[in-house]
Amino acid sequence: MALETQVEGTEIGAGPGVGDFVALMKPRVMSLVVFTALVGMMAAPGGLHPVLGFIALLCITVGAGASGALNMWYDADIDRHMARTAARPIPRGLVSAGEALTFGTVLSVTSVLTLGVLINWTAGALLALTIAFYIFVYTMWLKRRTPQNIVIGGAAGAFPPMIGWAAVTGGVSIEGIVLFLIIFMWTPPHFWALALYRCRDYERVGVPMLPVVAGPDETRRQIVIYSLLLVPVAISPYFIGLGGLAYLVTSSVLGAIFLWLAVRVYRTREGREADRVAKQLFAFSIFYLFALFAVLLGENLAERLIAWGVFGGLTA
Amino acid sequence: MTAKKDNKMTAAQTEAERVKRQRLRSIAIAVGLAVLVVLFYAATIVHLGGNALNRPL
Incomplete structure (x- = not known):
């Protein structure tokens, strides 16, 4: 054609x-x-x-x-x-x-x-x-x-x-559902951080993103609420045996940073600084999800290698 | 003005580019189908495992 x-x-x-x-x-x-x-x-x-x-x-x-x-x-x-x-x-x-x-x-x-x-x-x-x-x-x-x-x-x-x-x-099973829930709870703060500084784009095309419909302040409040829900869900794999100690430490530390950034987004409401912190949260949220899953993968690979005797063979 | 002229492809160039892209799309479809065949073959062998050889003559 x-x-x-x-x-x-x-x-x-x-x-x-x-x-x-x-x-x-x-x-x-x-x-x-x-x-x-x-x-x-x-x-x-x-x-x-x-x-x-x-x-x-x-x-x-x-x-x-x-x-x-x-x-x-x-x-x-x-x-x-x-x-x-x-x-x-x-x-x-x-x-x-x-x-x-x-x-x-x-x-x-x-x-x-x-x-x-x-x-x-x-x-x-x-x-x-x-x-x-x-x-x-x-x-x-x-x-x-x-x-x-x-x-x-x-x-x-x-x-x-x-x-x-x-x-x-x-x-x-419950483990698969927990992995699902981590991404599910992560999506709103991730996308709303983006929507905060892309608000005009969505407004122009009539997509009712939260900042367009409810305003940036309400969006910031919702980002904090969803971040508070996300962090414990993201730590939970440790408590059901899906993640190990490295996962517990990583998810706790990164979760604390995520919350800190979400609170900064909530408090910083004016000017370029507001856009800057929203961009920071957006960028960090991608790293956060990647890091959580990378640690899960790393722990699992290490377990398998130990089970196959790779490390044992090296130390014997 | 020169840039505008450069951006316009002649009819012959467009036709040559169209033929080239059509060929590449055809090759991509062929590769996709070949990959599908290989995947089905490989998965069948894996599912059968050693049982493929374990049958009465």
Whole structure:
């Protein structure tokens, strides 16, 4: 299809390149999905053959990418008016909306069926639920209707470690739910910190993010409330045997810093300084989640190496 | 003005670029399908394990 007749401001009229389709899958979001799903798989009791583990991880990654493409298809009308999203492939006219829809749908169906057939249907069903939740519940229903959009919609981003866990165990247990809850509780303060300094963007396109609807002060209050809920949930893996002492220390120290930053956001309400502390919290929240899951992964790897006698062999 | 001229691709350049991108997309689809075949084959072998050879003749 000749794109130059379709979209004004198209950069090139030669059709989409492979890289444009990769960009549709939101690679940065995918990297966090891969990582959290991997931690879910590694933390689960028992084991999965490395080949099957690789397949499970690939399916979860592709499924997440597919939902990203479908999200970009649906949100193309507002993406082109927001600074953060204007450079996405559809607003730039590099990929047509129809191509994005087909791409996302084919990858969604393929990833779910492959995960279900080759690994197990609990994981397959959870992946299908994740994609459906992100597209139908978050993108189509909640995002443009309620300031609670990212609170409820955040569940979609919280499923990957649970899917990883289910891929290994074939079921859902309290540990998988706790991993889910950490990301679920982390999402609101993370996104609201971003929304505080991107408020005008959301306002312009009519997305009712909390700062737009309830104002920045209420958003700051909610950030503190959700941070207070997040920190104990993030420490809880230690108490159910999912994390060890290193995890307890890391989650406590980083949790204290998270709370301190949230309180700074609450107190700093005027001028550039307000934007600066919100950006600080946003950046730290990404590091926080990454660090928590990295420590869980590190502890688990160390346990496995000890179980295999690697350290014993070295010290003997 | 020069920059504006540079930004405009000629019809021949656009056609060549379109053909190139079409070919790359086709290769990407072929690679994707080949990967899928390999994954199904590998997973089948893993699921069967040693049982593939353990059957009465």
